[in-house]
Amino acid sequence: MIRTDGHCPDRARLAALHAAELTRYVETHPRSVALAAEDARHYLFGVPMHWMRDWPTPATLHVEHALGNRLVDADGHEIVDFCLGDTGAMFGHSPEPVAQAIARQAAQGLTAMLPSVRSAEVGRLLAHTFGLPRWQMTLSASDANRFVIRWARAITGRPKVLVFDGCYHGTVDDTLVDRAGDGRTLTRASLLGQVHDLALGTVVVPFNDAAAVRAALARGDVACVLTEPALTNCGLVPARPGFLEDVQRACAEHGCLLVLDETHTISSGWGGQGRQQGLQPDVIVVGKAVAGGLPCAVYGFTEAVDARMQAAKRAAPDGHSGIGTTLSANLLALAALQAQLAEVMTPAVYAGMLAHAALLEQRLDEVIAAAGVPWTVTRLGARMELQFCAVTPADAAAARAAMNAPLEQALHLYLLNRGLLVTPFHNMLLVAPQTGASDIERLVGAVGAFLSEVCA
Ligand SMILES: Cc1ncc(COP(=O)(O)O)c(C=O)c1O
Structure with a gap:
């Protein structure tokens, strides 16, 4: 039964609790x-x-060390980590095979601007895991998205990128846009040092609106649609059934590339959300956790895209392509990638994470129902979002409307003071392979206690 008395959270109680925390x-x-x-x-x-x-802390928490799903802070508190470096440590902090591979490689060279004896095996593992045959490496998911956009423009000869309202793909200028009420693309007002009008190269439409995608693509100037398979950076907005398939068809019909940024949605299952769902993107991007949290990201693409990339490069004069950085694909990153893909990001490991994530979702649902608050839990595999709205939002506007900064900050600080870390900026919870049933009960118990403190 959802409360309608408007006293949860009670503002005065929330403010007093926050001050005490x-x-x-x-x-x-x-x-x-x-x-x-x-x-x-x-x-x-x-x-x-x-x-x-x-x-949300008055002084920044300092980490002494991090292992598995635990952080130990500078004051010796052991903290159960549901943030996991905002996905970078999704498979646990310092997974043992990765830590060992890094240690071995560290004694044998860090970077050489040359491939290593491991690169062929890493390529094979990437193709096996993500189902695309051709690959490139970068230092971050931001870089990967930036380079993919450049390739897409180069091979299609079209100037524009289509992204969705509420998207985040890293510090990639073309994607840092908002959508005005009348549908215009706006350069995000918070950007520092931005001199170019991003509307010149970017179209932004609402997520889950296939008609808006089709209308934009019909203009014939979009090089690629860049999207996560669900919006994970403005709360969590899953794709409606059939939406991504519709977008994929529209891209094929209008000759533009479909790029899936799976950096966060590798939480969905082995190979990422697109693979789980049977999508056939032209390009995928995976960063953050792909090399166990070491700075490294990858982008994969089809043979057809590869051929067009080669043609574009050959057709250009010699010189800088604007794609790649000196340390990309360094020896250390290749070693970490190999260990992560072969020994950590395995279907068996996913099975354990997903089972515990389902348990956490169910237990949070129970606590929310018992308190009678209009909150919801939206889950995508090992990732979930506690949202301050009664139903899962269908687009970014609905997700934004559910945000409540004072409530979120008080909740996060309350949890941290009880040894539980959740992701700042929103209420994202990640379940690592090491997250156990007792960790889940601890979090659920603390959320329940918080609710009883702030509800009048
Ligand atoms: C979906 C997605 N793509 C790309 C990025 C950028 O990752 P990075 O900051 O590691 O470059 C992020 C960061 O949060 C992200 O959420």
Whole structure:
């Protein structure tokens, strides 16, 4: 029974709880507080990468070490990690085969701007896992998406990229757009140092709207549709049944490439969401966890796309392609990729993660139902999102409407003070191979306790 009395969360209770949790954090994390003060001397916003300041803590949590699904912080607290480096450590922190492969390779060369004796086997593993025959490597998923867009424009001779409202594909200019109420593409207002009007090269349409995709593609100027198989960066918005198949057909009919960014949706199952669903994209991108969390990403493509890439490169004058970076496909990354694909990201490992994720979803559903709050849990394999709305959102606008920053920040801090880490910016939970039933009960119990504290 969903409560309609409007007292959950009760604003005054939430504010009082949040204030108490801020104090509790400072009192129980003296070393993190001290380290944050030292960091402030040298780092912009006091952190080595400025997003690290966006966690809901009054002073940034400092990690002593991370292993499996556990972090130990600078104050010696053991924390059950449901954030897992926002997917980079989705298969656990420092998976043993990857850590060993890195250690062995580290003693034998880190980078040479040459392939290694492992590259052929890594190529075979990528093709086997993701079902596409041809591959390239980069240092990050942002780079992979950036390079794929460049290739798509080069081989189609078309200027535009189509993305979906609410998308995030990394720090890729072409994708950092919003959709105005009248459907126009807007350069995202928060971007720093942006000088180009992104509307010149990008079209943005609502997710799950196949008619809008078709209308945009009919103009004949779109080189590729770049999408995640579900939007995972504005809450979680799954594709409606048949939507991605529709988009795939529309791409084929209009001669544009379908690029699936599986960086987050490899949580769905072995080979990623597209493979699980039987899609046939022209290109896929996988980053973050693909080499166990080492900086590395890959993009894979069909033989047909490969032939067109080769033709485009041959047709261009000699010189910089604008694609690739010096450290891409370095020796260390190849070693980590091989270990991760062969020994960690296996169907058997996925089976365990998915079973525990289903259990977490079910237990959270029970707690939500018992509290009677209009919240929902949306799950994509080992990834799920607790959303402050009664039904799973169908597009980014609905997902954004469900966000509630004060509630989210208070919840995250409350959980962290009880040894449970969830992803900042939204309520994403990831289940690692090491996440056990007792970890799940601990999280579910804490969410239930939070609800009883904030509901009048
Ligand atoms: C779907 C997706 N693609 C690409 C990226 C970019 O990854 P990175 O920041 O590792 O370059 C992200 C980052 O969150 C992402 O969510």
